[in-house]
Amino acid sequence: MPKQRGGLWVQWGVAVLAVTVAIGSGVSAGPARAQSSGSAGGEGSIGTGSLTDGTGSDGTLLNGTTLVTGSLGTGSAAGSPLGSAIPGVVGSVIPEPDLDPPGLETLRAEMLPKPVGDQFFDEYPPGLPGMTNGQVIETRDVTPAARALLRGPVREVRQIKVKSTDSAGDPSFATATLVVPATPWPGPGPRPILVNNVPINGLGRTCTPGYTLENGITPSENFLELLRPVTTKAEERGYAVLIPDHEGPRMAYAEPFVAGHAILDTIRGVRGVFPAEFGSSKVAMMGYSGGAIATHGAVKLIDSYAPELSGDIVGAALGGIPADFEMLGRTMNGNLAGGLFLAAVFGISRENPEILPLINSLGQRLAITRIKDQCANTLAVTGVLGVPVELLANVKRALDSPVAHDIYARMKMADRKSGTPLYIYNGGQEFWIPALGARNLYDEQCGYGVRALYRQVPGEHILGELTGNSGAFDWVDARLRGEPAPSEC
Numbered sequence: 001m002p003k004q005r006g007g008l009w010v011q012w013g014v015a016v017l018a019v020t021v022a023i024g025s026g027v028s029a030g031p032a033r034a035q036s037s038g039s040a041g042g043e044g045s046i047g048t049g050s051l052t053d054g055t056g057s058d059g060t061l062l063n064g065t066t067l068v069t070g071s072l073g074t075g076s077a078a079g080s081p082l083g084s085a086i087p088g089v090v091g092s093v094i095p096e097p098d099l100d101p102p103g104l105e106t107l108r109a110e111m112l113p114k115p116v117g118d119q120f121f122d123e124y125p126p127g128l129p130g131m132t133n134g135q136v137i138e139t140r141d142v143t144p145a146a147r148a149l150l151r152g153p154v155r156e157v158r159q160i161k162v163k164s165t166d167s168a169g170d171p172s173f174a175t176a177t178l179v180v181p182a183t184p185w186p187g188p189g190p191r192p193i194l195v196n197n198v199p200i201n202g203l204g205r206t207c208t209p210g211y212t213l214e215n216g217i218t219p220s221e222n223f224l225e226l227l228r229p230v231t232t233k234a235e236e237r238g239y240a241v242l243i244p245d246h247e248g249p250r251m252a253y254a255e256p257f258v259a260g261h262a263i264l265d266t267i268r269g270v271r272g273v274f275p276a277e278f279g280s281s282k283v284a285m286m287g288y289s290g291g292a293i294a295t296h297g298a299v300k301l302i303d304s305y306a307p308e309l310s311g312d313i314v315g316a317a318l319g320g321i322p323a324d325f326e327m328l329g330r331t332m333n334g335n336l337a338g339g340l341f342l343a344a345v346f347g348i349s350r351e352n353p354e355i356l357p358l359i360n361s362l363g364q365r366l367a368i369t370r371i372k373d374q375c376a377n378t379l380a381v382t383g384v385l386g387v388p389v390e391l392l393a394n395v396k397r398a399l400d401s402p403v404a405h406d407i408y409a410r411m412k413m414a415d416r417k418s419g420t421p422l423y424i425y426n427g428g429q430e431f432w433i434p435a436l437g438a439r440n441l442y443d444e445q446c447g448y449g450v451r452a453l454y455r456q457v458p459g460e461h462i463l464g465e466l467t468g469n470s471g472a473f474d475w476v477d478a479r480l481r482g483e484p485a486p487s488e489c
Contacts, residue, residue, distance in 0.1 A: 104356045110368040111350060113251045116205045118214075120161055121175060121249070128171035131163035133261075133305075134268025137173060146177065146213040152235030153182040159210055162269035166248065167257040167351040174262035176244040177213045178270055179231065185238035192282045192480040193270065194234040195242045195263060197298075199290030201380075203253055203343055204373030208245040230286055233473055239480065240278065242270060246294040253347025254290065254322070256297025256411060263298040264306040267313075283309070284476045285316040285420075288465050289433070290376075292321035296441075302419025310419050315479035317423040317472035320430070320464050323437040326408040329399040334388030337432040343379040345389060346372070348411070354403055363392030417448040421485035423475040425455040427464025446489030453488050 115122040125137055138161040146157035157179050164174035185191035198209050205211060234241045244266045246259040263285070271279050287295030299316045302309060322328055325344075332341040346367055349355040359367065371379075390398055398404060422445055426438035435456055442454040453475070457468040479485060 104353060107356055107359075107364055107368070108350070108353050111346065111372055113204045113373050116211065118211075120159065120214075121205050121208070121211060121245075124171075124173060124249070128163055128173065131171070133163055133165060134265040134272065135163045136269050136272045137161045137163060139273055142177065142214045145216050146179070148216060149213060150179060150235070151232045154179055154235070155182045156180045157213065158273070159214065160266060160269045160273055162265050162272075164248070164261045164265040166250070166261075167252070167255055172248060172250075172258075172261075174244065174246075174248060174265050174269075175208070175210050176242055176262075176266035176269070177210050178273075179235065179241040179243070181235035181238060181240070183235060183238045189482075190279075190281045191277060192239050192284070193242050193267070193278060194230070194239045194476065194480070195244065195267065195283060195285040195295075195298075196230045196234070197246055197259075197263065197285060197287035197291035197294040198243060199288060199292075199376070200245070200247050201253060201290040201340060201343070202247075202375035203251050203347060203371065203379070204375060205249070205251060206373070207251070207375035208247070209243045210245040213243070229469065230473065237477065237480075240270075240281070242266060244294070246291075247347070250350045251347065252351045254293055254325075254344035254411075255348050255351045256293055256413060257301070258297075258351055259294035260297030260299075260301035261305060263294060264301060264309060267309060268306065280312065282480055282482075283313045284479050285313070286472060286476055287317075288319040288469075289322065289461065292318040296321060296323065297413070299418040299420050299422065300413045300416035303417065307419075313420045315421045315423065315476060315485055316418070317425075317476050318438075318441075319425045319468050319472055320427065320433055320461055321424065321438050321441065322433050323412070323441040324408075325411050326399075326405070327434065327437055328432075329389070329404075331434060332432050333399065334386055334390075335432075336383040336386075338387055339379045339382030339385070340376070342382070342387065342389060342392070343371075343374075348407065352407060352410075355407065358393050358395055358398055358401065358403055360392060360394040366392065414444055418445050418450045418452075421451040421479070421487070423453050423455070423472055425457055425464075425468040425472055427459040427461060427468070428456045429458070429460045430464060431460065433461060446487075449489075451485045451487035451489070453486065 120138060120140065131137070140159050141156065142159050143154065143157045147154055150157070157177060159175060159177050161173055161175045164172050166172045180191075200207050200209070202208075231241050231243070244259075244263050246262045247253055247255075248258040248262055250258070252258045267283060271281075285295050285298060287293070295316050295318050299313075302313060322344075328341060332338060345355070349359070349367075371382075390396075395401055422442070424438050424442045426433070426435040428435060439454060439456075442452055445452050455468065455471055457464055457471070459467050
């Protein structure tokens with residue numbers, strides 16, 4: 001595989017500077033009208049935490065004023081008479097994509113990521129319907145390639161492929177990489193597992209951490225993950241680290257059900273491969289931004305999807321979580337964060353085909369081009385174009401349509417209780433993924449009786465991860481040491 005070249009490093013650097021949300025956009029769901037001012041202050045917060053959620057004090061959509069923080073898609077351009085006319089104009093000028101045979105099923109098939117030439121990631125094995133969730137399909141040793149990307153000494157790096165399910169519960173598969181450090185576990189009990197749900201934020205199969213750990217540094221690499229200390233810290237403590245490819249084989253970016261199933265089934269898979277070493281290990285999860293979407297899905301599916309794991313999953317830390325997709329439609333649409341927002345819409349539509357009838361011919365054409373295989377470093381840069389979702393829709397106010405509200409509610413999963421204690425944190429100066437969404441999630445789960453903490457840390461999206469990671473890891477560390485989870489609900 002090609003090694004990383006200087007020009008691509010420059011491209012990545014420009015992406016980070018131009019789009020400070022480059023690690024994660026995502027999605028989330030449901031209306032969050034509790035505070036139109038977006039005040040997310042509270043216990044443990046930094047400053048007042050007063051951040052806009054994309055609406056004015058009277059509840060109306062804000063008029064975007066800058067490409068950075070203004071929601072130019074919903075707030076101004078698309079909400080104006082001219083903006084409302086854009087979809088019709090586009091539909092009359094841009095020809096329909098050449099789909100043979102025509103139809104939404106063909107469109108959905110054409111939107112899916114292309115194979116990468118590795119059956120481990122590409123192939124749906126025969127007999128999936130007869131397998132149990134988490135059943136191991138294949139394993140392989142990737143220690144030689146992965147060792148170059150891991151700072152700590154490792155005993156073994158093994159990839160697993162297991163039977164899983166898609167968002168509709170139909171048979172699918174999931175892949176993940178297990179890092180077992182050379183550092184001995186001092187005990188007591190078996191070696192714990194830290195599930196590191198890294199933000200993938202891509203639409204192509206080469207964007208996954210599993211692909212990178214098998215092939216070495218590639219242009220798809222999420223370089224900020226190499227700077228984050230989660231895996232290294234875990235190795236130093238003797239924890240095994242499970243890194244799921246949580247978007248599934250369809251690369252359903254920002255879809256929490258696929259991600260939750262993949263995470264829980266790969267935990268099951270690890271126990272199947274190493275029953276003596278990990279059959280009763282304590283498990284904790286961490287995820288930031290796009291990785292927090294995946295973690296959010298997993299914790300809310302424990303009780304219904306993998307109840308046998310509930311006693312061993314001891315906690316989850318979620319940071320910078322896009323917990324409310326409706327809110328993000330006001331804060332990320334049509335500005336510098338818009339490239340990742342549009343990618344999330346495409347990713348979710350791969351699992352929710354009811355979105356497809358709302359996409360106009362321009363959107364269809366874009367969805368089947370090379371963008372369907374791009375990773376975060378490219379998708380983030382497209383935000384400079386400031387393209388709002390409404391430009392790709394064939395209905396007015398697409399983000400306020402009944403279909404959109406159904407998607408918001410489904411992605412928010414607000415009717416589900418976390419099956420494990422939570423540590424939730426968010427940057428106090430966030431403007432694309434406001435702290436209000438994280439605070440509302442905390443309040444929601446407190447209402448269910450979940451033991452939870454909320455911390456507001458200095459910074460926007462990237463700085464918020466750097467300033468919040470240490471506290472989150474300390475909390476997870478205490479759970480894996482066997483200390484009971486505190487609660488400030």
